[in-house]
Amino acid sequence: MHQAEIILNEKVAHSIYLLRLRANKVAESANPGQFLHVKCTKGPHPLLRRPFSIADVQRKKDTADIIYRVVGEGTSILSQKKPGEVLDLMGPLGRGFPLPLPGTLPLIVGGGVGVAPLLFLAKKLSKVAGLEGRAFLGFSSARETFGMEVFESYGFSVELATVDGTCGKMGFPTELLEDYLKSEKKVKAIVYACGPRMLLLKVKEIAASCGIPAYLSLEERMGCGIGACLGCAVKSAKGGYKKVCRDGPVFEAGEVEIW
Numbered sequence: 001m002h003q004a005e006i007i008l009n010e011k012v013a014h015s016i017y018l019l020r021l022r023a024n025k026v027a028e029s030a031n032p033g034q035f036l037h038v039k040c041t042k043g044p045h046p047l048l049r050r051p052f053s054i055a056d057v058q059r060k061k062d063t064a065d066i067i068y069r070v071v072g073e074g075t076s077i078l079s080q081k082k083p084g085e086v087l088d089l090m091g092p093l094g095r096g097f098p099l100p101l102p103g104t105l106p107l108i109v110g111g112g113v114g115v116a117p118l119l120f121l122a123k124k125l126s127k128v129a130g131l132e133g134r135a136f137l138g139f140s141s142a143r144e145t146f147g148m149e150v151f152e153s154y155g156f157s158v159e160l161a162t163v164d165g166t167c168g169k170m171g172f173p174t175e176l177l178e179d180y181l182k183s184e185k186k187v188k189a190i191v192y193a194c195g196p197r198m199l200l201l202k203v204k205e206i207a208a209s210c211g212i213p214a215y216l217s218l219e220e221r222m223g224c225g226i227g228a229c230l231g232c233a234v235k236s237a238k239g240g241y242k243k244v245c246r247d248g249p250v251f252e253a254g255e256v257e258i259w
Helices: 024-029 073-079 112-127 148-153 173-183 197-210
Strands: 002-013 016-022 035-039 050-058 063-069 086-093 105-111 134-139 157-162 189-194 214-217 233-235 241-243 250-252
Touching (some): 002 063, 024 050, 024 063, 035 063, 050 073, 063 073, 105 112, 105 173, 112 134, 112 148, 112 189, 134 148, 148 157, 173 197, 197 214
Parallel strands (some): 105 134, 105 189, 189 214
Antiparallel strands (some): 035 086, 050 063, 214 250
């Protein structure tokens, strides 16, 4: 556990906030797909920490970004925090995304706030591995969109879908992925995804039908964040259970059962 000073906490879309922390330990060691376990208050209520994917780090500035949606008491309290305040956090925690093999096209699929960890991944793919790919992003409506220009700055081609059709194609990002793979049947690709369970399930099905590998970042409620409480357990494809906080949150699509 360590302390991190808030540098920035601003609204970037409807109910979506960008929180920037001065956190040198996170900045120097975090990898895409890992998360921070954050205590939203100094007091005992709410009791549990909240897990947030790391959206970016800037090692030279000792900063780490998370992007979160206000959905309940903890995140509502967090959205009211001001620069200069200090948060107690654990991390970086968990297993992140693996880099693809040379010559493999990365295909990113993100839904809602699940786009956040994929921003960090795209940065690493472009800056470290020298790879550029395609990003298929989905949101409920235009007012909830974020991150498109960031992907483009990393050299990714971006396609957008919204449920209500107010921006991009009406529908879901998995439809964009499916259309692309149908048009590029010989492409050597790897899929990285994060978002709601139904999105991950569809990505898993599409990747399997095309015979390409896929890695999924699961969004689960967590208690301890270190694998002790079993609050985030998911079924393993080989029997038994995997702990999302310790064994994940990133899994190869065939490792876990998604329903």
